[in-house]
Structures are given as C-alpha cells and as structure tokens.
Amino acid sequence: MDDKTELERLLAGLAESGRRNTVPRAAQEVRARGEQRRRRRRAAVASGGALLAVAVAAGGLSLAMAGRGTEPPAHDPAPAASPFEPPTPAPGEEYATELGYVYGAVAQGATVRVTVEQLRMAGQAAVPSGVVHTLTLPRATLVEARRLAGGHPTDVELGDLAGELSDGQRWIFAIDYDGDGRVQSLREAYWLAG
C-alpha cells in the first residue's frame, strides 16, 4: 500500500530527521518549568496580595509574640526549635509563601538542612518577624535563583546551593508550602535584596 504522495514522503523524511537529531529534555525538567510558570502566573494574579498575605500572617505571629517583644534580636538568633507552623494556602491557592533569610545550610546525604529567619513586610521593607526555624529539605528541591546564579534567572537544586547558603543571613527567599505543609520550592527574593 502506498497512497503517500511524494510530498508526504519528503515531509516524513524531514520530520524523522528532526526527531532523530534531537535529544528532548527530561520530562521532569519540563514539568519544573511548567511549575515555575504556574507559580509566576499565580503570583502575578495575586500581585501584591501574596506579600500582603505574608505580612498579615507574619504580623499575626508578631502580635501573638508581642508580649515577648518583637524587636529583632541583637545577635544572630540561635536556631531554636521554634513552634513553627507552616503557612496554609489560602482558599483557591496552591501554595502559601513564607518570606525569610535562608542560611546555615548543611548538606546531609540526600537532604539539606537550612535555617530560616522569617521576615514580614513593613511598608517596602522586610523586617524580622522574630520567628526562626529549621527546614530539612530534599537536595533536589527546586530553587529559582537569580543573583545567586550570577544574575540570570535559572532553576537549580537546593543541594547545589548548600555552599552559598552555608554562611550567615544574606539571601532572602520566598518559600512555597503546599497544602500539606511541605516545601515545594524556594524563590530567591531578589527584589528585596539590597
């Protein structure tokens, strides 16, 4: 059976050569890119709402801690075993965001433990909320980096940044928690960096 026209044969040969000469990215990378776009779209829709939500949430924590004082500690806070409760996504939202310095990274096998000093928005500035906690995350946790990656937006794995994040408070991140309280990604909050 050969009801193919000559044109169809030519096109099929061309397409097959294209298929043969390309190596597609891993599906996981493509999904990561899709997730990144999804987050950015939601963030764009929410506009300042996300930061407002963080500010409100952190403000609430601050109010709750008012009796103990909300001034930022004079010294580097010790990573206390804080009674930290992961933020919960608002109705209709996929993620809830915590803003904070991420530092003191220690790679431990397949995981990386980091310390987070939570920040809240006070006007245009991010100020410590007084909450410090630790997270132990898979090395493969997706991180959207910009300055950390030399100024170009790129996706990297947390494990690749353990060295850069091992020192003191320098890098601010938006940490995305899903509805189960799991960290799905970190986004470098380059817009808050000095």
Next chain:
Amino acid sequence: MDAREFDAFYAASVGRLTGQLYAMTGDLAEAQDVVQEAFARAWERRSELDLDDAPEAWVRTVAWRLAISRWRRMRTALTFARRQGPPAAVAPPEPDHVLLVEALRRIPEAQRRAVVLHHLCDLSVEQVAAETGRPVGTVKAQLSRGRAALARLLAGTELDTGTNPLPEVRHG
C-alpha cells in the same frame, strides 16, 4: 493529568511534535525550544488538559504560536531550554533536507502550516480547519497554493516531484 500521565504523554509525543514543528519552522533548534516550552505550558495548565481531548493538538498549536511570536519578535522569553545549560547539540540538516527546508521557508506561514498538518500530521482538511481556526475553503486554497509553490520551488532540484500534482489526500 498527573505527573506519570504527563511523562508518558511527553515521551510518546515530543519527538513526533518536534519533527512536525521542524517541518513547520524549518529550524530544528527552534522547533525543540518551542515544543518543550509548549509542553511546559501544558503542565502549567494540566488541570485544564484532558488526555482524551487531543492534548497533542493543543501542544502543537501552542508551539506553533510560540514560533510565530518569535518570528514576529513579539516575545522574547523563550530561553528556558537554553537556560538549563548548553543547548542540546543539533546535527546539521541532512543534505537532502536542505532544499526542502529552504522551499518550505519560502512559502507563506499559513500555507506551510496547512501543508504540514495535512501531509505530515495526517489531518483531514476539516481537522486542519479546526486546528487552525480557518474555514474549510480557506484551508483547501492554502493547501493548493502551498503545494503548487513547493512544486515550483523544487522544480529542477534533486527533490523535483516532476509532474506529480501533489494532490490532496483523503485522511480520516
């Protein structure tokens, strides 16, 4: 569509779609980029995509639009694949395909798309009309003009189709 379903869909169709977009764009690296960006957008909108509702056509349409947008310089944010590291090595086109790619590039975008959808993707005229959002009569005219133009451009070359009228094929 969950991750496993997406991965299976991607594995089954990324090569085919890249080949189709290569024929539509005449640029293999471009085809790779736009197809993978289109798949990323499919995952971004996975809740709206139905595996039973021609997701491959959706990805192809998005990839085509991305390619068109690039050509028209309306968008510049498609560097995802290249940001992931060095671009994947793309072999130079085989000599036999250079002439065809050159000819395809010289016919109007709409004709090229219609020709590829009908003669490579095996879509019927009606399906091409549905995917491109054009009336059936317009698609028939695009196919006719596209085939005639290709025959003219390939005349006297190794790919000369001679007197072959490059007819429409009945699919579906």
